[in-house]
Amino acid sequence: MMYRIGICDDEEACRIKISESIRNIALKNDIEVKIIQYESGIQVMDCEKPDILILDIEMEHIDGLKVRDLLEQTDNEVLIIFCTSHDEIMSKAYGRNVTDFIKKPVREEEIEKKLLHAINIINRRVKWICLNTISGLTKFKISDIVYGIAQGRYLKIYMLDGSEYFITDKGVSQLYEMLKDMNFARISRSIIINFENVNTIGDEIIMTDGVKLKSSRRMKKQIQEDFFNYMCKVARVERADR
Template sequence: MVIGICDDENVIRDKIEKICINETKKYCEDVVIQKYSDGREVLEKDFDILILDIEMEDVDGIVVKNYFQKRKKDTIIIFVTSHNEMMSQAFGVNVMGFVAKSYLDNQLQVMLDGAMKRVMNTVSIEGVDSRKVCYIQAEHIYNILHLENETEVSVRCSSADLEKMLEGVGFIRVHRTYIINMAYVDHIKDKTVLVNKREIPVSARLKSRLRKEYSRYCRENARYC
């Protein structure tokens, strides 16, 4: 994954870089962070995520966004700004949002996590890469993450919070006690689903949704169901 940082203030670039380093540690992917001081420098480059100052001399963030959009680049853009009045010009297809420079420490971390989730199709569950989780089982006040290597990790997080966190990355609830990762589905039966060779119960009210969502998941990921 390549993350670009483009801002004409050296102090801001370094601060953003530090936040990016800390945030990307939660994931197991190799991440390259590249820094630029002028929008002109990024026009012909490719990034997965670009953290971009709206107002810069010569080529500003709006120009960069329009250039990327015209060429249909998939780069996710996060704008940082001290000028809220320019936000109305900055909306675009791949613009994820806006972060005020005065609130970088709090706002950028949340925005960057969402952008990485979109790019990598994964989230970090208390340091565990969701792609390694086969299914989640609720147990009292804990949830047990059952991993692909047949180990387990216990997290103190509600099923509802986990379900919300995992939206859009291939997980689906199949029972009040179970959330599964569709990447590990072997076979869907009448009342159960086989996940990494483990039979998981499927509640009657969720059976139809499971089949529909799994079919869509297979189409989107070029898998045979």
């Protein structure tokens, strides 16, 4: 897999230094990368988006904090590593997709640690499945599946972007067997859910799209225990990556 690494800094010398470090890191760790340099925040928004963006905070016109906000509104897949020479700014720089901070002047050892951490996040989340739909064989990003419900002869799955698909070759049991090791749970005979896209589990299960689902009474306790274990696992992984 090739990783697109973006470097956004209005100082050319800094972009060049970070680019050289990334090439060394990629060679050392046997990672394929494509380096994309941006001279400004405007270029980030107008040009090809990276998987990981090393982003200077203090820039003219559009600063790094504004770029972060714009990316979160338009592209929630880009992971951000902020780069700054001012510690006091870091408290303002947290965000949903901000994974780390690098202090200027940059050191290759620090870039390596923060970059590999971001790559590990990408590796965990990018998984796909191919299923037959009414339109034909379709590729789905597993983390984007919110839940699935049996409807007549078909299984209907609901996606994060609001799209819906009828699966023609798999029932609830079959799809659950395929996905049960990827944080999916069966909450009744006719419904499976993705724990990654659950907001709340109580008397009702509230998904990230706001839909409320009911679990079967006999499965309720087990589902709550499984969700608790899932959240503990997520917390352990996050701690290990710090």
